[in-house]
Amino acid sequence: MSFINYASREINCKIVYYGPGLCGKTTNLQYVYQKTAPEAKGKMISLATETERTLFFDFLPLALGEIRGFKTRFHLYTVPGQVFYDASRKLILKGVDGVVFVADSQEERMDANIESVENLRINLEEQGYDLDKIPYVVQYNKRDLPNLVSVEELRRELNPTGVPDFEACATTGEGVFETLKAVAKLILHDLKKG
């Protein structure tokens, strides 16, 4: 859950990017890192294997400015997507304020997407969260590649409840900030309710 510090007038929120292996979670963070002004971002930390697969998590702190006199910081995390890193994924979901599900739009990755959404729901439940109640958005990534599943079908399979969703190409940055902005908005609206 978010941390509100009245003494230093700061609010910190945690956003987790979830999704199957190689769907582009780390690429999303790398694009946000490249395009953010130096004064707004902290160091990006990637705990990756030699083959650049995320081992534990990527972490990017973003200080986006002030709301009502409070400095607003978002801490962006990715989880390792590969199936066998489930223990790490559970740990990273601790204290989450909002989730971005990054789907791989390629036809051959549909099973992996569906399995990953199920895994997200189960792991959230273990931490005491309900996917249908927390701030949640979906990103259909890799829209630039051939062999794509249509957005309608992706929606039907991965987003039956109709949360905000976005088409994206994380390598070029298309849809990356739209996704981040949408989840940040949902988190702040959630906080507003108290």
Place this chain on the structure above:
Amino acid sequence: MANPQMVMYDEEFQQINAVIEKLLREANAKVIFLVDKNGQLITGCGETERFDTTSLASLTAGNIAATGGLAKLIGEKEFSILFHEGEKDNLHISIVAGRVILVVLFDSRSSLGLVRLRVKKASEELSAIFGRLTEKAAEKEKSGESDFPFAEITDDDIDNLFN
């Protein structure tokens, strides 16, 4: 929810800073910081400008979470103290009041024994303060009193963050 939201007020913030500043002196430490178990930095003192405290906070919480996972696998609830020894600098990490992490960075000017001794005393004081904070938050919720700054937030406020 798994964890209630953490809220820090001015009075307790000052008390916490006083405790960790005293600990810094008495343990001859270089840096001390407190981290929420979710990875958010609460406060720090000492040579904090020399270190990337935000990243340290996140990795410390990740470390505690991973070690907690290890503990469960061998049938322990959690490991309350972690110690990392480096060539020059060492990290002493402990859990306070069940949800806050106290990190003490020290070098050869201090010793593990001294740090452990002083941390134990400071942890008791910090636990009492965090206990009061929890009570305060519960009282405020019960009375329906809210000084929450985001009650009046607008979509424009949020949009402005990204401009």
